[in-house]
Protein backbone atom coordinates (compact mmCIF):
# COMPACT_ATOMS: atom_id res chain seq x y z
CA UNK A 1 0.00 0.00 0.00
CA UNK A 2 1.21 3.48 -0.82
CA UNK A 3 0.79 4.69 2.76
CA UNK A 4 3.04 2.00 4.25
CA UNK A 5 5.66 2.53 1.56
CA UNK A 6 5.65 6.27 2.25
CA UNK A 7 6.17 5.65 6.00
CA UNK A 8 9.05 3.25 5.24
CA UNK A 9 10.76 5.76 2.98
CA UNK A 10 10.45 8.50 5.60
CA UNK A 11 11.85 6.25 8.37
CA UNK A 12 15.09 5.95 6.42
CA UNK A 13 15.69 9.68 6.71
CA UNK A 14 15.25 9.85 10.47
CA UNK A 15 18.46 9.57 12.45
CA UNK A 16 18.48 12.36 15.01
CA UNK A 17 19.15 12.63 18.74
CA UNK A 18 16.82 14.44 21.14
CA UNK A 19 19.67 15.38 23.47
CA UNK A 20 23.38 15.86 22.80
CA UNK A 21 26.50 16.30 24.93
CA UNK A 22 29.77 18.17 24.43
CA UNK A 23 32.72 19.12 26.62
CA UNK A 24 34.81 22.29 26.47
CA UNK A 25 37.90 23.41 28.33
CA UNK A 26 37.52 25.69 31.36
CA UNK A 27 39.56 28.29 29.42
CA UNK A 28 36.86 28.52 26.70
CA UNK A 29 34.54 30.36 29.07
CA UNK A 30 34.69 33.39 31.33
CA UNK A 31 31.87 34.39 33.65
CA UNK A 32 31.89 37.65 35.59
CA UNK A 33 29.20 38.27 38.20
CA UNK A 34 28.66 41.74 39.68
CA UNK A 35 29.29 41.37 43.39
CA UNK A 36 31.31 38.14 43.05
CA UNK A 37 33.83 39.10 40.35
CA UNK A 38 35.21 36.67 37.74
CA UNK A 39 34.39 33.06 38.62
CA UNK A 40 37.46 30.87 39.05
CA UNK A 41 37.17 27.27 37.92
CA UNK A 42 36.52 24.89 39.51
CA UNK A 43 34.01 27.15 41.34
CA UNK A 44 35.07 27.21 45.01
CA UNK A 45 32.79 26.89 48.04
CA UNK A 46 33.56 30.55 48.87
CA UNK A 47 32.38 31.75 45.45
CA UNK A 48 29.29 29.55 45.71
CA UNK A 49 28.44 31.26 49.02
CA UNK A 50 28.88 34.66 47.32
CA UNK A 51 26.59 33.59 44.46
CA UNK A 52 23.99 32.40 46.90
CA UNK A 53 24.01 35.83 48.56
CA UNK A 54 23.24 37.42 45.17
CA UNK A 55 20.53 34.93 44.20
CA UNK A 56 16.87 34.34 44.93
CA UNK A 57 14.82 31.16 44.92
CA UNK A 58 14.29 30.14 41.28
CA UNK A 59 10.72 30.27 40.00
CA UNK A 60 9.07 27.84 37.61
CA UNK A 61 6.11 28.05 35.25
CA UNK A 62 2.90 26.11 35.61
CA UNK A 63 0.30 26.98 32.97
CA UNK A 64 0.11 30.77 32.95
CA UNK A 65 1.52 31.06 36.47
CA UNK A 66 5.05 31.56 37.73
CA UNK A 67 5.53 29.98 41.14
CA UNK A 68 8.12 29.26 43.81
CA UNK A 69 7.86 25.98 45.70
CA UNK A 70 10.99 24.38 47.18
CA UNK A 71 9.36 20.94 46.90
CA UNK A 72 9.38 21.33 43.10
CA UNK A 73 12.38 23.51 42.45
CA UNK A 74 15.01 24.05 45.11
CA UNK A 75 17.59 26.16 43.29
CA UNK A 76 19.15 29.64 43.59
CA UNK A 77 18.94 31.90 40.56
CA UNK A 78 21.32 34.82 40.09
CA UNK A 79 19.76 37.70 38.11
CA UNK A 80 21.18 37.47 34.59
CA UNK A 81 21.50 41.26 34.40
CA UNK A 82 24.44 40.97 36.80
CA UNK A 83 26.21 38.26 34.80
CA UNK A 84 28.53 38.62 31.79
CA UNK A 85 29.50 35.51 29.90
CA UNK A 86 32.18 35.30 27.22
CA UNK A 87 33.10 32.31 25.09
CA UNK A 88 35.97 31.54 22.76
CA UNK A 89 35.11 30.63 19.16
CA UNK A 90 35.01 26.96 20.25
CA UNK A 91 31.46 27.61 21.48
CA UNK A 92 30.11 28.37 17.98
CA UNK A 93 31.71 25.16 16.69
CA UNK A 94 30.06 23.17 19.49
CA UNK A 95 26.67 24.70 18.68
CA UNK A 96 27.03 23.81 15.03
CA UNK A 97 27.95 20.21 15.90
CA UNK A 98 24.92 20.05 18.19
CA UNK A 99 22.69 21.39 15.41
CA UNK A 100 23.80 18.57 13.13
CA UNK A 101 23.44 15.85 15.77
CA UNK A 102 19.95 17.11 16.63
CA UNK A 103 19.04 16.53 12.98
CA UNK A 104 18.65 20.21 12.08
CA UNK A 105 19.58 21.16 8.52
CA UNK A 106 22.90 22.61 7.43
CA UNK A 107 21.35 25.92 6.39
CA UNK A 108 20.04 26.56 9.89
CA UNK A 109 21.75 28.01 12.90
CA UNK A 110 21.19 27.64 16.66
CA UNK A 111 21.43 31.00 18.37
CA UNK A 112 21.97 30.89 22.15
CA UNK A 113 20.15 33.37 24.37
CA UNK A 114 21.21 33.37 28.02
CA UNK A 115 18.21 32.51 30.17
CA UNK A 116 19.53 32.02 33.71
CA UNK A 117 22.44 31.31 35.97
CA UNK A 118 21.66 28.74 38.63
CA UNK A 119 23.31 27.44 41.78
CA UNK A 120 22.42 24.06 43.27
CA UNK A 121 23.90 23.61 46.72
CA UNK A 122 24.15 20.16 48.31
CA UNK A 123 20.64 18.71 48.52
CA UNK A 124 19.10 21.05 45.93
CA UNK A 125 17.24 19.79 42.83
CA UNK A 126 14.55 20.50 40.20
CA UNK A 127 11.84 17.83 39.70
CA UNK A 128 10.85 16.51 36.26
CA UNK A 129 9.32 19.17 34.00
CA UNK A 130 9.18 20.40 30.44
CA UNK A 131 10.54 23.86 29.60
CA UNK A 132 8.12 26.40 28.18
CA UNK A 133 9.05 27.83 24.78
CA UNK A 134 9.81 31.40 25.74
CA UNK A 135 10.30 32.62 22.20
CA UNK A 136 8.62 31.71 18.90
CA UNK A 137 11.93 30.52 17.46
CA UNK A 138 12.97 28.48 20.52
CA UNK A 139 13.44 24.77 19.74
CA UNK A 140 15.77 23.59 22.46
CA UNK A 141 17.45 24.31 25.80
CA UNK A 142 21.19 24.32 26.42
CA UNK A 143 22.50 23.63 29.93
CA UNK A 144 26.13 24.54 30.55
CA UNK A 145 27.54 23.11 33.78
CA UNK A 146 30.51 25.11 35.05
CA UNK A 147 33.52 23.21 36.37
CA UNK A 148 33.02 22.48 40.08
CA UNK A 149 33.65 19.62 42.48
CA UNK A 150 30.29 17.95 43.10
CA UNK A 151 28.57 14.59 43.05
CA UNK A 152 24.94 13.90 42.24
CA UNK A 153 23.00 16.69 40.53
CA UNK A 154 22.79 14.79 37.24
CA UNK A 155 20.58 16.19 34.51
CA UNK A 156 18.21 13.37 33.53
CA UNK A 157 16.45 13.72 30.18
CA UNK A 158 13.58 11.58 28.88
CA UNK A 159 12.27 11.30 25.37
CA UNK A 160 10.05 8.65 23.82
CA UNK A 161 10.63 6.18 26.63
CA UNK A 162 14.42 6.63 26.69
CA UNK A 163 16.30 8.19 29.60
CA UNK A 164 19.75 9.75 29.46
CA UNK A 165 21.80 11.00 32.41
CA UNK A 166 24.41 13.76 32.13
CA UNK A 167 26.79 14.80 34.87
CA UNK A 168 28.90 17.93 35.31
CA UNK A 169 32.69 17.82 35.55
CA UNK A 170 35.19 19.11 38.05
CA UNK A 171 37.69 20.63 35.65
CA UNK A 172 35.88 21.03 32.31
CA UNK A 173 32.70 22.69 31.04
CA UNK A 174 29.93 20.27 30.11
CA UNK A 175 27.21 21.24 27.64
CA UNK A 176 23.91 19.44 27.07
CA UNK A 177 21.31 20.53 24.51
CA UNK A 178 17.86 18.96 24.33
CA UNK A 179 14.64 19.61 22.46
CA UNK A 180 12.09 21.70 24.33
CA UNK A 181 9.54 18.86 24.45
CA UNK A 182 11.86 16.58 26.47
CA UNK A 183 10.96 16.07 30.14
CA UNK A 184 14.00 16.56 32.33
CA UNK A 185 15.03 16.90 35.96
CA UNK A 186 18.05 17.72 38.08
CA UNK A 187 18.43 15.07 40.78
CA UNK A 188 19.62 16.23 44.23
CA UNK A 189 23.25 17.28 44.51
CA UNK A 190 24.94 14.88 46.93
CA UNK A 191 28.12 16.81 47.72
CA UNK A 192 29.51 20.19 46.70
CA UNK A 193 27.87 22.81 44.49
CA UNK A 194 26.61 22.63 40.91
CA UNK A 195 26.50 25.87 38.91
CA UNK A 196 24.80 26.08 35.51
CA UNK A 197 24.03 28.57 32.80
CA UNK A 198 20.85 27.85 30.85
CA UNK A 199 20.26 29.14 27.34
CA UNK A 200 17.25 29.15 25.04
CA UNK A 201 18.38 27.86 21.65
CA UNK A 202 16.63 29.72 18.85
CA UNK A 203 16.55 28.24 15.37
CA UNK A 204 17.10 30.58 12.45
CA UNK A 205 17.29 29.80 8.74
CA UNK A 206 15.39 27.27 6.65
CA UNK A 207 16.47 23.88 5.30
CA UNK A 208 13.59 23.46 2.85
CA UNK A 209 15.50 24.30 -0.36
CA UNK A 210 17.93 21.39 0.03
CA UNK A 211 15.08 18.86 0.47
CA UNK A 212 13.60 19.52 -2.99
CA UNK A 213 16.71 17.94 -4.58
CA UNK A 214 16.70 14.84 -2.35
CA UNK A 215 16.59 11.53 -4.30
CA UNK A 216 13.68 10.23 -2.18
CA UNK A 217 11.32 13.03 -3.23
CA UNK A 218 10.39 11.30 -6.52
CA UNK A 219 9.45 8.03 -4.76
CA UNK A 220 7.54 9.87 -2.07
CA UNK A 221 5.62 11.89 -4.65
CA UNK A 222 4.72 8.63 -6.45
CA UNK A 223 3.39 7.21 -3.15
CA UNK A 224 1.26 10.31 -2.62
CA UNK A 225 -0.08 10.09 -6.16
CA UNK A 226 -0.93 6.38 -5.67
CA UNK A 227 -2.59 7.09 -2.33
CA UNK A 228 -4.86 9.80 -3.70
CA UNK A 229 -5.87 7.90 -6.86
CA UNK A 230 -6.44 4.38 -5.50
CA UNK A 231 -10.08 3.73 -4.52
CA UNK A 232 -10.56 2.69 -0.89
CA UNK A 233 -11.58 -0.92 -0.21
CA UNK A 234 -14.82 -0.66 1.79
CA UNK A 235 -15.31 -3.22 4.57
CA UNK A 236 -18.24 -5.63 4.12
CA UNK A 237 -18.91 -4.42 0.59
CA UNK A 238 -18.06 -5.45 -2.95
CA UNK A 239 -18.24 -1.85 -4.04
CA UNK A 240 -15.05 0.22 -4.19
CA UNK A 241 -15.12 3.56 -2.40
CA UNK A 242 -13.74 6.86 -3.66
CA UNK A 243 -10.01 7.49 -3.38
CA UNK A 244 -9.06 9.05 -0.02
CA UNK A 245 -9.16 12.80 0.30
CA UNK A 246 -6.59 13.05 3.12
CA UNK A 247 -3.43 11.51 4.46
CA UNK A 248 -2.27 12.20 8.04
CA UNK A 249 1.36 11.59 9.01
CA UNK A 250 2.19 11.75 12.74
CA UNK A 251 5.40 13.46 13.76
CA UNK A 252 7.60 12.22 16.65
CA UNK A 253 7.94 15.37 18.74
CA UNK A 254 5.33 17.41 20.57
CA UNK A 255 4.62 20.97 19.46
CA UNK A 256 2.85 23.91 21.00
CA UNK A 257 0.45 25.97 18.88
CA UNK A 258 3.04 28.74 19.08
CA UNK A 259 5.97 26.59 18.04
CA UNK A 260 4.29 24.71 15.17
CA UNK A 261 6.00 25.82 11.98
CA UNK A 262 7.84 24.16 9.06
CA UNK A 263 11.03 25.98 9.92
CA UNK A 264 10.99 24.83 13.56
CA UNK A 265 10.33 21.09 13.37
CA UNK A 266 12.46 19.10 15.80
CA UNK A 267 14.88 16.19 15.39
CA UNK A 268 13.85 13.48 12.95
CA UNK A 269 10.71 15.49 12.12
CA UNK A 270 12.90 18.10 10.42
CA UNK A 271 14.08 15.86 7.59
CA UNK A 272 10.75 14.05 7.29
CA UNK A 273 8.76 17.28 7.20
CA UNK A 274 11.01 18.84 4.59
CA UNK A 275 10.88 15.71 2.37
CA UNK A 276 7.13 15.31 2.67
CA UNK A 277 6.63 18.96 1.87
CA UNK A 278 8.85 18.74 -1.21
CA UNK A 279 7.03 15.54 -2.30
CA UNK A 280 3.60 17.14 -1.81
CA UNK A 281 4.64 20.05 -3.97
CA UNK A 282 5.91 17.71 -6.68
CA UNK A 283 2.69 15.64 -6.54
CA UNK A 284 0.49 18.76 -6.63
CA UNK A 285 -0.96 18.16 -3.16
CA UNK A 286 -1.72 20.66 -0.46
CA UNK A 287 0.16 20.03 2.81
CA UNK A 288 -0.35 21.62 6.18
CA UNK A 289 0.81 21.19 9.80
CA UNK A 290 -1.81 20.53 12.46
CA UNK A 291 -1.94 19.64 16.16
CA UNK A 292 -3.42 16.24 17.00
CA UNK A 293 -4.55 14.88 20.40
CA UNK A 294 -3.86 11.15 20.61
Ligand SMILES: O=C(O)CCC(=O)C(=O)O
Nearest residue numbers: 118131143155186196198
Ligand atom coordinates in the same frame (compact mmCIF):
# COMPACT_ATOMS: atom_id res chain seq x y z
O1 LIG B 1 20.24 23.26 35.83
C1 LIG B 1 19.88 22.45 34.98
O2 LIG B 1 20.57 21.50 34.64
C2 LIG B 1 18.55 22.55 34.29
C3 LIG B 1 17.66 23.62 34.81
C4 LIG B 1 16.31 23.53 34.16
O3 LIG B 1 15.81 22.50 33.84
C5 LIG B 1 15.59 24.78 33.87
O4 LIG B 1 16.10 25.86 34.20
O5 LIG B 1 14.49 24.70 33.29
Ligand SMILES: [Fe+2]
Nearest residue numbers: 129130131184
Ligand atom coordinates in the same frame (compact mmCIF):
# COMPACT_ATOMS: atom_id res chain seq x y z
FE1 LIG C 1 14.17 22.90 32.53
